[in-house]
Amino acid sequence: MDFTSGSGLGRLVGQPPRVLHALRNVSLTVGVGEMLGVVxxxxxxxxxxxxxxAGLYQPTRGEIFWQGAPLAALGGYRERSRQIQMIFQDPYSSLNPRMSIRQMLEEVLTVHAPAHGKGEVRDRLDELLLTVGLSPALKERLPHALSGGQRQRVSIARALAPKPRLIVADEPVSALDASVQAQIINLFDELREKLGIAFIFVAHDLDVVRHISQRIAVMYLGEVVETAPAETLFAHPVHPYSRGLIAAIPSLDPERRTPDAGIDGELPDPMKPPAGCAFSGRCSHVLPDCRQRHPNLEPVTVGHLSRCLRNEAFAA
Ligand SMILES: Nc1ncnc2c1ncn2[C@@H]1O[C@H](COP(=O)(O)OP(=O)(O)O)[C@@H](O)[C@H]1O
Ligand SMILES: [Mg+2]
Structure with a gap:
């Protein structure tokens, strides 16, 4: 996925547009009812x-498949949103401040099941609220009369309304207090298990996705650098970036923290990614070759892939 800038005035004065490769060579799969953590x-x-x-951006290159067929075959936005829903970080800005919880949910329920009568819609609405741990007594409230956690529960209820098969949750707990975070994380886990919905759970913090993901994909500068079953990733991380992220989690065994404690430096300019490995400029294990050759995402063991020229040494 590329973003192109400088197409206005810059182009008039002869400057070439600048291209940012926000995603490069990303290849991932999510199984039915699986929770994939992306960090x-x-x-x-x-x-x-x-x-x-979720269909909000059209990728510049590449393809996304849904149950074996190109995602585009699902149809337009409405058909797609029946199967794939998205939840955002800030429930306040993603909920209409002037609509009550009931109005918001009724709207979605009516769009996705127009044949349903009033009674059916009401029953389904109450059921949805209970599913996300909210009392139906709250339904006449406006979003501002709810707590942050309750608002995020409403966004989850709204995402569940069309009975999707996949929910993409983009940092859904980052804006919440730590105590509420744990409750919402547990709710995602429960929904996956009870309803069999697949989730792509995006977080900037590995700790958040640790206990609820079946698999985790670690991203760096637009690429997946390591992907593995969650337990494997924590027990045997291979890529120096993942090892750094794990070592930086304060709650983990301090002995394991020493060799790679944290990650120094900053993400390079995505407009000018390093020539070799994207992480080479910050990697404490860097070799001259790493600055020249771009590593592929390669299997370390079955279902465990890492994008590092030194995979073998680090997997040993
Ligand atoms: N609409 C956009 N136009 C131009 N650049 C964008 C746009 N959205 C994201 N980017 C750039 O793409 C890169 C990835 O952004 P994003 O996907 O938001 O990262 P993350 O969610 O991991 O913080 C960043 O360098 C960001 O500045
Ligand atoms: Mg983001």
């Missing part, structure tokens, strides 16, 4: 990925 620091392309999958 990486701010600016690495997580939201762009989520938006491509």
């Amino acid at each position: 990486g620091e701010s600016g690495c392309g997580k939201s762009t990925l989520g938006r491509c999958i």
